[in-house]
Structures are given as C-alpha cells and as structure tokens.
Amino acid sequence: MNRKERKERKRQMKQERKFEKVVEGNSFKQWRSRRPFWGATLTILAGLMILYIPLHLYAIAFIPGSLVFVGFIFGGLVLIIGICEYFYPQLSTFFGIATIFLSVLSIMGALGGFLIGTILGIVAGALNIAWDKEEIDLDTWKRNKQQEKIEQVNQAV
Amino acid sequence: MKENEKIIVGKTMKKKFLIALLTGFLAFGSLIAAFGFSGTAFALPLGGIGDFYVEFDELNGTNFQLLPHVGETGNSDAEPMVRNKMDEVVITNLHIYKDLELPGIGWVRFHVRSTGPTNITGLIHDARLIEADLSFNNLEIEEKNTSEFSQNWSQNAATIKIKDAKIVTDYLFQTVVSLDGAKISAERIDGPDMTTFPGNGK
Numbered sequence: 262m263n264r265k266e267r268k269e270r271k272r273q274m275k276q277e278r279k280f281e282k283v284v285e286g287n288s289f290k291q292w293r294s295r296r297p298f299w300g301a302t303l304t305i306l307a308g309l310m311i312l313y314i315p316l317h318l319y320a321i322a323f324i325p326g327s328l329v330f331v332g333f334i335f336g337g338l339v340l341i342i343g344i345c346e347y348f349y350p351q352l353s354t355f356f357g358i359a360t361i362f363l364s365v366l367s368i369m370g371a372l373g374g375f376l377i378g379t380i381l382g383i384v385a386g387a388l389n390i391a392w393d394k395e396e397i398d399l400d401t402w403k404r405n406k407q408q409e410k411i412e413q414v415n416q417a418v
Numbered sequence: 419m420k421e422n423e424k425i426i427v428g429k430t431m432k433k434k435f436l437i438a439l440l441t442g443f444l445a446f447g448s449l450i451a452a453f454g455f456s457g458t459a460f461a462l463p464l465g466g467i468g469d470f471y472v473e474f475d476e477l478n479g480t481n482f483q484l485l486p487h488v489g490e491t492g493n494s495d496a497e498p499m500v501r502n503k504m505d506e507v508v509i510t511n512l513h514i515y516k517d518l519e520l521p522g523i524g525w526v527r528f529h530v531r532s533t534g535p536t537n538i539t540g541l542i543h544d545a546r547l548i549e550a551d552l553s554f555n556n557l558e559i560e561e562k563n564t565s566e567f568s569q570n571w572s573q574n575a576a577t578i579k580i581k582d583a584k585i586v587t588d589y590l591f592q593t594v595v596s597l598d599g600a601k602i603s604a605e606r607i608d609g610p611d612m613t614t615f616p617g618n619g620k
Contacts, residue, residue, distance in 0.1 A: 276429075283427050295426045350428075361442040365449055383442035391435035392428055399423045 280397060297353045297392035301346035303385030304360050308340030310374030310381060311367045332371030335363050339382060346389060357389030469546065470516040471611055472585040479504035479541070482554070482578040486567055489544050489588055499544045499588060504578070507538040512597070517610035527607045534598025542591040550583030 283294045315332035339360060346356050364373065364382025373379030487501035512532040519525050554575040561571050 279429070280425075280427055284425055291425070294428045297428065357438065361438065361445070365442065365445045368446075368449055368453070379446060383439065383446060386442060387435050387438035388430060390438040391431045391433075393431055394426045394428050396424050396426055399425050402425075 280402065284399065284402070295394070296347055296350035297357075297389045298347075300353065300357065300385050300388035300392055301343050303381055303388065304343030304346060304356075305340060306343075307360070307364055307374070307378045307382035307385055308336055308338075308343050310378030311339055311364070311371045312336030313374055313378070314371045331369060332367065335367040335369075336371055336374070336378075339363050339367070339378075343385070350392075350394070353389045353392045357386040357392075359386075360389060361386035469586050469588060470514060472583070472587050472590075473513040473515075474509045474583055475511040475581070477507060477509045477578070477580040477583065479507040479578045479580075480576065481505040482573075482575040484573040485569075486571060487544055488567070497546065497588070499546050500548070502541070502543045502545065504541045504543075505539070507536075507541050509536040509538070512536045515611075517607065519610075523606070525607045525609055527605050527611075529601070529603045529605070530597075531601045531603075532597040532599060533601070536598065537596045538592045538594070540591075540593030542589075543585075543587060544589035545585050545587050547586040548583065550585070551581040553579045553581075 283291060286294075311332070313336075315330075315336060342356050342360055342363075346353060349356075360382050364379045364386065367373045367379060367382070368376075371378070374381075481504060483503040485501045485503070487499050488496050489499050489501075509532075512530075514530040516528050517525055518528065554577070556576040558574045559572075560574065562569050564570055
C-alpha cells in the first residue's frame with residue numbers, strides 16, 4: 262500500500278467515525294450536523310460585537326451624516342445572516358461571503374466591534390463558505406457496516 | 419429513527435476554508451492599510467474613561483453649536499457639562515493626554531500628538547472646563563421656554579476660532595478624523611493633572 266492509498270484509507274476511516282458519531286448521536290447532534298452550526302454561531306457573536314459600539318452611541322446615531330447609523334446596519338445584517346444560516350444551510354456559501362464583506366466594512370461606523378467582531382466575522386464567513394454536506398442512506402450504511410463486520414470475523418477465522 | 423432515512427453529515431473543507439480566511443484577512447488588511455496611510459479613522463468614540471485633556475494652538479470650526487448637557491464621567495453618573503458640536507474642524511498642534519494609575523507602576527500619562535493639521539468632520543465634544551481665547555462669527559444666543567434642559571438654551575455661531583486652549587473633556591466623538599504626523603507616547607509622572615473647576619474645589 263503506497264502513501265497515497267494509506268492517506269485515502271485514513272481519510273475514509275475518519276469519515277466513517279464521523280458518520281458513526283452522527284448516526285448514533287442524539288437529535289441535537291444530528292440537527293447540528295445538517296447546518297453550518299459553528300459558522301452560524303460565530304456569525305451571531307460577530308454581529309453582537311459589531312453592534313456593541315453603535316448601541317452605545319445610539320444618542321447620536323440619527324444625526325445627519327453620522328456613520329454610527331451605518332454601524333447599526335452592518336451589525337444588524339451580520340446578526341440576521343447568522344440567524345438565517347441555521348434555517349437555510351443550502352445558502353451557506355452566499356451567507357459566508359456576505360458575512361466576510363460586512364464584517365470588514367464594519368470598521369466604518371462600528372470600529373469592527375473593537376476589531377474582535379471583524380476577526381470573528383471573517384473566521385465565521387470562511388467556515389460557512391467551506392461548509393459542505395454529505396448525504397448518506399442510513400439503510401445502505403448499516404448494511405455496509407454489517408458486511409464489514411462479517412468480513413472481519415471471516416478473516417479472523 | 420426511521421429506516422431508509424437519509425442522514426446529512428456536514429463537513430468543512432480545509433482548502434476552501436483557508437482560501438476564504440486568507441481572502442478575508444487580506445481585505446481587512448488592505449482596508450486598515452488604506453486608513454493607516456491616510457491617517458483617517460471613521461466614527462471614533464472616546465469616552466467613559468474619565469477626564470482627559472485636550473490642548474491645541476488653534477482651532478477653526480464651522481457651524482458651531484453649544485448646548486447644556488449632563489453626562490457620565492469616570493467618577494460620576496451625572497455631571498453638568500457643555501456639549502460642543504461642529505461640522506468641519508481644522509486644529510493645529512493638537513495634544514490629547516490622559517493620566518492613569520497603573521498597578522505596580524504608578525501614574526502614567528498617555529499622549530496623542532499631531533504635529534500637522536488635524537481635520538475632523540462631525541465633531542461632538544463634552545467638556546467640563548474650557549480655558550481658551552475664543553472668537554465667533556455671527557454669534558447667536560437663543561433661549562426657549564421649555565422644561566427640556568438641553569433645548570432651553572443654546573449658543574450658535576457660523577464660525578468659531580479658539581486659540582491656546584486647554585479643555586477638560588469627558589466625551590469625544592468624530593465621524594471622520596485625519597491626524598497628520600500623529601505621535602502616540604507614554605511617560606511616568608508623579609501625579610495626575612488636577613485642573614479643576616475654578617471655585618468649587620473639585
């Protein structure tokens with residue numbers, strides 16, 4: 262077995278373990294695995310951080326020409342995107358791009374939530390962009406597992 | 419769980435993640451660099467840290483407005499102060515400093531100095547004491563019969579010139595600020611600046 266095959270085998274074993282964890286896990290774990298959970302959670306945190314400064318400056322937010330109002334919009338949009346990610350996981354790439362874009366722009370009007378909001382937003386956006394789903398048929402998967410076990414017993418015998 | 423059911427398992431693709439992360443930080447870095455090169459900051463608030471001091475040689479402002487205000491300081495929830503608002507401001511030789519007692523070190527003074535002209539758009543400034551030479555153009559003092567203290571009295575001017583000022587400040591907000599030749603430094607001092615209200619001993 263060469264290095265490439267070993268690497269592929271290792272990757273497959275890792276994936277199998279992950280499938281097993283999800284199939285045997287509780288309903289929250291299964292719900293979590295159907296959507297970019299960590300990406301969405303970090304996006305909400307980033308939105309709250311970005312909103313922190315405009316909320317403290319609400320008294321001047323509506324003065325004409327004040328950029329604080331823009332901070333409100335950026336922070337609010339990031340927060341809404343974070344919530345939407347839980348419900349529309351199929352749009353995770355679009356949400357990820359929008360999160361990064363808005364988090365970077367939030368330096369204007371909200372100081373990027375003391376820059377922590379911006380950094381969290383970039384990481385969250387990248388997680389959302391990189392998220393992908395894999396569908397497995399439970400019946401087939403269980404049958405394959407059983408087959409593997411039988412093969413292992415046979416080999417041992 | 420029903421048989422024949424499909425299970426969705428999410429995964430994060432490392433390559434995509436790294437590319438997106440890198441692109442995000444690159445965009446972030448470019449924006450910071452753009453602001454850094456022009457010395458511009460957007461929506462800069464400074465407040466809630468107690469009194470700090472603003473000194474400058476000359477300030478020229480437009481659409482000046484002075485209003486009574488009650489605001490929070492570092493030591494009190496409500497202190498009487500004046501709120502100054504100006505649309506466009508040019509300041510020469512700006513010097514902002516703040517004294518802080520750091521544990522184990524003692525009193526330290528943090529300085530922000532700008533040797534070139536400082537341009538500010540949308541200035542809001544709450545002060546407890548202003549010591550300066552002032553001159554106004556089209557000065558108007560207006561009173562209104564209202565119980566709302568902040569609208570009861572106001573002073574407006576088309577332009578204002580302030581010279582050799584020392585201002586005890588508690589809150590500062592600038593929509594856009596550009597500091598030319600800014601220098602930030604810190605030094606140890608024996609004790610804090612005790613500039614106070616004349617007469618009340620505070």
